[in-house]
Amino acid sequence: MATPLNYLRSFGPAADPLAALGWGLIAISLAVTAIIAVLLALAIFRHRDTDRPGTGEPLPVTRESKGMAWIYIGVGITAVVLFASTLWTVRTVTAVYSPASTPALTVDVTARQWWWEVKYRGDDPALALTTANEIHIPTGEPVRINLASADVIHSFWVPQLAGKTDVIPGKNNTAWLQAEKAGDYFARCGEYCGAQHAHMEFHVIAQAPADFAAWRRRQLAAAAAPETVELRHGQQVFLMRCSVCHAVRGTLAGGNFGPDLTHLASRATIAAGLLANNAENDAAWVDDAQALKPGSGMPALHLPARELADVVAYLRSLK
Amino acid sequence: MKDTYDNRTPALSPADDPANAARLRQLWETPPGLRGQLATVDHKIIGIRYLVTAFLFLVLGGLEALMMRLQLAHADQHLLSPAQYNQMFSMHGITMIFLYALPVLSGFSNYLWPLLLGSRDMAFPRLNAFSYWIYLFSGIFIYTSFLAGGGPDSGWFNYVPYTALNYNPGQGIDFYALGMILFGISTTAGSINFIVTVFRTRAPGMSLNRLPILIWGTLTASLGNLLAVPAVSLAFFMLWMDRRIGTRFFDEGGGGDPLLWQHLFWMFGHPWVYAIVLPAMGIVSDGLPTFCRRPLVGYTPVALSTVATMFIGFGVWVHHMFATGLPALSMSFFSAASFIIVIPSAVAVFAWIATIWLGRPVFKVPFLFFASFVLLFVIGGVSGFMTAAVPLDWQLTDTYFIVAHLHYVLLGINVFPVIGGVYFWFPKMTGRLLDERLGRWNFWTLFIGFNLAFFPMHISGLLGMPRRVYTYPAGYGWDTLNFITTLGAFLFAAGVLLFVFNVALSLRRGEIAGPNPWYASTLEWAVSSPPPPYNFAVIPTVASRHPLWETHLPEEGSGRSILDQGAPLAEARETFGVTALDGEPDVILRMPTDSWTPLVMALLLTALGYGALLRNWALCGWVSVGVVGCLLVWLWPPAAPAKTLKYRTMDVRYD
Numbered sequence: 001m002a003t004p005l006n007y008l009r010s011f012g013p014a015a016d017p018l019a020a021l022g023w024g025l026i027a028i029s030l031a032v033t034a035i036i037a038v039l040l041a042l043a044i045f046r047h048r049d050t051d052r053p054g055t056g057e058p059l060p061v062t063r064e065s066k067g068m069a070w071i072y073i074g075v076g077i078t079a080v081v082l083f084a085s086t087l088w089t090v091r092t093v094t095a096v097y098s099p100a101s102t103p104a105l106t107v108d109v110t111a112r113q114w115w116w117e118v119k120y121r122g123d124d125p126a127l128a129l130t131t132a133n134e135i136h137i138p139t140g141e142p143v144r145i146n147l148a149s150a151d152v153i154h155s156f157w158v159p160q161l162a163g164k165t166d167v168i169p170g171k172n173n174t175a176w177l178q179a180e181k182a183g184d185y186f187a188r189c190g191e192y193c194g195a196q197h198a199h200m201e202f203h204v205i206a207q208a209p210a211d212f213a214a215w216r217r218r219q220l221a222a223a224a225a226p227e228t229v230e231l232r233h234g235q236q237v238f239l240m241r242c243s244v245c246h247a248v249r250g251t252l253a254g255g256n257f258g259p260d261l262t263h264l265a266s267r268a269t270i271a272a273g274l275l276a277n278n279a280e281n282d283a284a285w286v287d288d289a290q291a292l293k294p295g296s297g298m299p300a301l302h303l304p305a306r307e308l309a310d311v312v313a314y315l316r317s318l319k
Numbered sequence: 320m321k322d323t324y325d326n327r328t329p330a331l332s333p334a335d336d337p338a339n340a341a342r343l344r345q346l347w348e349t350p351p352g353l354r355g356q357l358a359t360v361d362h363k364i365i366g367i368r369y370l371v372t373a374f375l376f377l378v379l380g381g382l383e384a385l386m387m388r389l390q391l392a393h394a395d396q397h398l399l400s401p402a403q404y405n406q407m408f409s410m411h412g413i414t415m416i417f418l419y420a421l422p423v424l425s426g427f428s429n430y431l432w433p434l435l436l437g438s439r440d441m442a443f444p445r446l447n448a449f450s451y452w453i454y455l456f457s458g459i460f461i462y463t464s465f466l467a468g469g470g471p472d473s474g475w476f477n478y479v480p481y482t483a484l485n486y487n488p489g490q491g492i493d494f495y496a497l498g499m500i501l502f503g504i505s506t507t508a509g510s511i512n513f514i515v516t517v518f519r520t521r522a523p524g525m526s527l528n529r530l531p532i533l534i535w536g537t538l539t540a541s542l543g544n545l546l547a548v549p550a551v552s553l554a555f556f557m558l559w560m561d562r563r564i565g566t567r568f569f570d571e572g573g574g575g576d577p578l579l580w581q582h583l584f585w586m587f588g589h590p591w592v593y594a595i596v597l598p599a600m601g602i603v604s605d606g607l608p609t610f611c612r613r614p615l616v617g618y619t620p621v622a623l624s625t626v627a628t629m630f631i632g633f634g635v636w637v638h639h640m641f642a643t644g645l646p647a648l649s650m651s652f653f654s655a656a657s658f659i660i661v662i663p664s665a666v667a668v669f670a671w672i673a674t675i676w677l678g679r680p681v682f683k684v685p686f687l688f689f690a691s692f693v694l695l696f697v698i699g700g701v702s703g704f705m706t707a708a709v710p711l712d713w714q715l716t717d718t719y720f721i722v723a724h725l726h727y728v729l730l731g732i733n734v735f736p737v738i739g740g741v742y743f744w745f746p747k748m749t750g751r752l753l754d755e756r757l758g759r760w761n762f763w764t765l766f767i768g769f770n771l772a773f774f775p776m777h778i779s780g781l782l783g784m785p786r787r788v789y790t791y792p793a794g795y796g797w798d799t800l801n802f803i804t805t806l807g808a809f810l811f812a813a814g815v816l817l818f819v820f821n822v823a824l825s826l827r828r829g830e831i832a833g834p835n836p837w838y839a840s841t842l843e844w845a846v847s848s849p850p851p852p853y854n855f856a857v858i859p860t861v862a863s864r865h866p867l868w869e870t871h872l873p874e875e876g877s878g879r880s881i882l883d884q885g886a887p888l889a890e891a892r893e894t895f896g897v898t899a900l901d902g903e904p905d906v907i908l909r910m911p912t913d914s915w916t917p918l919v920m921a922l923l924l925t926a927l928g929y930g931a932l933l934r935n936w937a938l939c940g941w942v943s944v945g946v947v948g949c950l951l952v953w954l955w956p957p958a959a960p961a962k963t964l965k966y967r968t969m970d971v972r973y974d
Contacts, residue, residue: 003796005783007714021711022781029701036668036697043676044690059612059679061840061871067616067673074669075662082658082704089658089708090651096710097647113486152481153577155642155717159783163713164642168578169480170571173644190642190717190785192474194481195401198788294401 004186007159011185011206012178014142014162017095021088028081096163099142099176106144107135111154111167111189114196114296115259115272120216129219130247132259133202133272138212139182145175155190158204164190179206188273195295201273222250223262223318234314237307245297248318258297265319271296283312327907329886334856339887343853346892347439349913358913360444361852365451366430367748370741372455373423377734378815379462380414383407385812388772392805394793404789405472406491410462412475413495417502418458420595420733421540425450425509427740428537428598430748432513434843434850435531437522437859439894440910442515445917445953450508452921457501460928464494471495474787476588477558479569479580484562490932493562496555497928503552504924510541510548518899522842524861524880525902528622531841531864532615535622536601540594543629547594551587554580563934578643585636593632596728597625599736600667600696603689606736606743607671609839610686611678614865614872617670624663631660641712650709657707664700668693683837684758688739691766695731699724702777717787720780726773738765738818745822746836750848751829757821765814772807775800840865845882857885858895861902916953923949 003009010019110117118135122128137143147156147167154167156175165175179185189200207215226232235251242261243253249262264270267277271293275281287308289298303311332339349359359365387407390399399407429447433440441447464470471491473482482492517530517538530538558580560566567573569580608615615621637645637653671693680686702724706712715721738761746752779800784791791797835844844867846855859882863869866880888894892910897903923945930939 001796002794003782005795006781007783008781018710018714021708022705022714025705025708025711029705032701033694033698036672037694039672040675040690040693043672044680046676047679059681061612061614061838061865061868062679063613063872067670067677068620070669070673070676071617071620071666074672075665078665079662082661085704085708086655086658089654089710092708092710093647093651093654152486153478159714163710164716165713166643168643170576171578171644186783188785192478192481192717192787194486195405197785198401198790 005159005188007163010160011181011183012161013100013180014096014176014178015160017092018163021092024088025085028085032081099144099178101142103142103144103176105138105141106146107137108146108148109135109156109167110148110150111156111193111200112150113152113194114189114200114293116200116202117150117259118202120219127220129216130260131219131263131267133269134267135187135202135204136212136215137177137179137204137206138209139179139206140209142176142178145177147173147175152193153191154193154200156187157190158185158187160185161187161204166191177204179204182206182208182211184268186273196293199272199274199293199296201269203268203273218266219263221263223248225250226314226317230310231314231317233307234310234312234317237303237311238314241301241303241307241311261315261318263318265316271298279312279316282315283308286311286315329888329907331884332857332887334883334885336856336887339889340851340856342889343856343887344851346889347852349852355913357918358915360440360448360911360913360917362429362433362441362444362447363748363850363852363854365447366426366428368451369422369426369429369454371426372451372458373419373426376414376418376458377423380411380419381812381815383411383414385808387411388805388808390789391791391801393802394791394798396790399789401789402469402472405787406465406470408787409471409474409495413461413471414458415729416475416591416595417499418454418461420729421506421544421591422454423737424537424540424595424598424733425454427602427737427744428513428533431744431843432516432534432537433520433854434747434846435534435841436516436520437525437842437855437861438516438520439854439858439888439892440520441512442520442908443512445911445914446508446512448914449917449920450505450512452918453501453508453924454505456921456925457498457505457928460501460925461494461498464491467494476584477580479558479561479577480571482558482562483570493559493932496559496562497931499555500552500559501924501928503548503555506544506548510544513537513541514545519896520894520908521897521902522855522859522861523895523897523902523904524878525897527900527902528619529861529864529902530622531601532604532618532621532625533598533601535625536598536604539625539629540597543590543594543632546633547587547590550583551591554583554587557583559931578640581640581643582636585639586633588639589636590629590632592728593629596732597628599733599740601625602736602740602743603671603692604667605841606685606739607689608674608678609743609837610681610683610689611674612681613674613678614840614868615670616673616677617666618864620666621670624666628660628663631656631663635660638707638709638712641709642716654707654709658704661700661704661707664696668697668700683742684753684755684762685739685743685837687759687762687766688735688742691762692731692735692739695727695735695769699727699731702727715780717785718780719776719784719786722786723773723776723780726776730769730773735765735769741818741822743837744843745825746829746832747843747848747850749826749829750832751825752832752836753821753825753829757817757824761814761817761821764817765811768807768810768812768814770807772804772811775803775807779804835867838867840868842866842882855885857883857887859885914953916949920946920949920953 008019008022010016108119116133118131120129149167149169155164156167157164161177165173183206185204187202187204226235243255245255245257247254247260270277288300290300349355349361390396469489469491557568561568567575569575569577604615634656638657706715742753779797782796784797832848834847862878862880893907895904896906896908923942927942930942
């Protein structure tokens with residue numbers, strides 16, 4: 001069974017101590033519950049034979065002494081366990097509060113209702129790039145995430161790499177991630193943020209450093225130019241109908257209300273993780289996004305069939 | 320001032336003097352008919368109204384929950400639109416946490432306090448009626464949002480800026496904000512009443528160390544509310560002003576701070592959580608020993624731990640905000656406080672287990688609820704202990720693990736004691752016992768349904784399922800767990816139906832209870848079932864924690880409580896006022912008569928709420944004039960001025 005958001009399995013130093021603490025406290029909790037359940041059951045059934053309700057007479061009231069020992073011993077043991085747990089907690093906070101080495105890579109993530117804008121800085125502005133709903137990181141090194149919100153409060157959560165960090169308007173929170181293993185780590189918004197909080201996922205894709213560098217190079221390239229009649233038509237439709245909100249670098253499309261689509265076809269999902277990125281889903285999304293994700297910023301376009309087919313073909317060409 | 324005092328030594332009379340009883344009945348009885356009902360200040364009638372109203376809200380919130388569970392039974396369902404689902408979960412939370420959980424406990428306390436304390440009414444009977452009416456109207460007020468275009472959709476926690484006007488232009492948030500201010504008035508009035516009652520209107524000899532734990536619980540909750548509710552009333556008023564008057568308290572663009580909302584809300588919210596469990600824990604601490612045929616083990620530590628819980632409870636609010644990016648040092652402080660608060664709870668748990676262990680349990684239905692409560696309390700407790708660990712909470716927060724935790728706390732520690740409490744006190748309230756056989760079915764349906772519904776949520780939460788999502792995709796490992804949860808929720812609902820059925824049936828056909836069907840120990844069981852309007856024909860004199868068990872417990876106190884003889888106080892509606900700590904009577908209090916003003920006042924304040932909602936300032940102005948007028952009528956001295964009768968030293972030792 002796939003459990004991609006299961007945070008008791010972790011793959012990096014920002015999450016490992018959390019998973020360990022989680023297992024530890026689960027073990028303590030289960031033990032406490034089991035001990036109490038046994039004590040309670042024994043207490044309830046200990047005198048079972050002596051009381052037969054329905055004999056008419058009430059059982060007399062009595063008081064045995066020694067009851068206070070229960071409280072002293074029980075609370076004494078509890079206090080020791082609590083003290084140990086507090087120490088473990090404080091140690092864990094210290095362990096994950098900041099990475100062991102200063103991150104070389106910083107990614108600026110802006111949370112929006114209901115998708116994630118992802119920006120990579122470059123020393124040269126020409127090396128900066130913008131994408132959406134996918135954060136690629138190199139494995140084996142810490143990555144700093146600067147968080148900003150364009151609207152309401154969200155929470156940045158990559159369960160198998162780190163705990164949540166809230167994204168609060170006007171407050172510049174940061175998080176850090178480090179993946180020891182290449183892979184696709186599922187992630188999502190962790191704070192209720194409105195109608196489509198349910199569909200505000202993203203993916204952290206950890207790659208070997210060489211693969212990451214190659215990905216970054218490809219993303220820096222301008223969008224592929226349309227080569228066929230259909231694609232050119234598709235691009236025209238895109239510029240007329242989509243470019244107010246969406247950008248495609250290297251064209252006149254420069255809108256910044258919606259995700260940057262320069263290399264849309266390189267992403268695995270669309271609509272913040274809602275749908276797999278394929279021709280069928282792309283067409284359904286462009287045609288009537290409101291049916292798939294009611295309330296989202298993407299309007300239902302209801303394009304004529306040919307325009308739809310061509311614009312989808314164009315989007316599919318943005319590799 | 321001299322003439323307003325009148326030294327008076329009340330006559331003593333036997334409790335069974337029929338002439339006295341007739342005179343008291345005439346003084347205290349609520350007149351029949353609607354007019355009498357609307358004006359009554361009888362704490363027993365008000366208490367039952369609280370219980371019934373809160374229960375109706377529980378059913379309403381339960382229906383909202385069932386709709387959500389239908390949606391979440393399988394992945395990718397769309398029975399409810401996102402907008403509808405978000406209103407459902409918001410109203411479910413608001414209804415259960417505010418309109419059910421505290422009012423139901425206030426219902427028990429209102430009904431029971433004067434009976435437990437050996438007095439004739441709450442300290443402020445009219446304020447009592449008022450706090451009920453304004454509670455009822457605040458609930459109706461919030462629910463009328465559905466008739467006006469849609470309910471609040473931002474959760475009970477209502478975080479800004481999602482609730483700011485530009486992200487949430489509908490009126491749902493305004494209904495919630497103004498409704499909460501009205502509800503806050505009810506809570507505040509009720510809390511003041513409880514606090515004054517416990518320190519002022521008790522029976523002679525009912526010193527603080529003899530109070531039942533339920534009274535400690537409600538007293539602590541009331542003190543907590545008095546300090547906590549202003550934070551949330553203020554926060555909601557500021558939010559409403561941000562939305563409708565143009566202030567910028569929570570708008571970072573205008574120099575405000577959205578985190579201010581979270582601080583104000585949780586400074587209230589966490590103490591509130593204790594306010595809605597401590598009285599319920601008190602119900603168990605008083606009820607459980609009855610069925611174990613022995614007094615509670617560790618009365619003093621349990622009473623002190625009740626107070627300590629609330630005290631520490633004011634220092635843990637930040638554990639709702641661990642992921643907001645606070646400094647590590649402050650998080651460690653709040654984390655440690657959240658661990659420490661486990662200790663007073665542990666005191667209570669071991670006291671309950673020891674009570675059962677050293678007693679001889681009688682397996683009546685209330686016992687089943689109270690004993691199972693201990694287990695649910697521990698499960699809810701250990702999951703809370705897990706969330707106290709800051710770094711682990713970064714993972715747990717806003718997942719279904721929290722949903723599991725809070726339902727173990729709120730159903731386990733509130734609903735189970737409440738239903739058990741109804742089984743326990745129903746005979747006192749109605750004179751008839753609830754059916755035992757149906758009761759057992761009722762218990763097991765609720766117990767199994769509850770665990771089936773909420774235990775799997777721990778696991779779906781650990782597998783990363785987020786809260787407050789209207790649907791979820793297949794393939795995350797959540798599908799089966801959610802289906803089981805939905806089954807459990809419907810089983811639990813069936814249990815609630817069985818409960819309603821049992822109540823309806825037993826009201827007419829239940830076995831006649833008599834004054835003390837459980838052979839319990841506290842004062843309410845000394846009077847007939849249901850009690851007469853004046854509670855006690857003569858004010859009893861209390862000499863121990865267990866006035867009705869004294870013959871069995873020779874070591875209890877020095878003297879004997881006197882129940883069959885005492886001061887009838889039958890010249891008007893009267894009861895004793897006593898010193899705060901020792902319960903020595905020092906005055907005879909003249910209690911107010913029935914009145915319409917509480918109802919009218921509540922109606923006027925509700926109208927003020929609608930006026931603010933419509934931003935109809937003229938209406939607000941006229942209603943405010945009415946409020947002042949109503950206050951004048953309420954507080955106008957009666958034609959024959961009520962005398963505070965100075966009571967010369969009371970010699971309570973009659974023999």
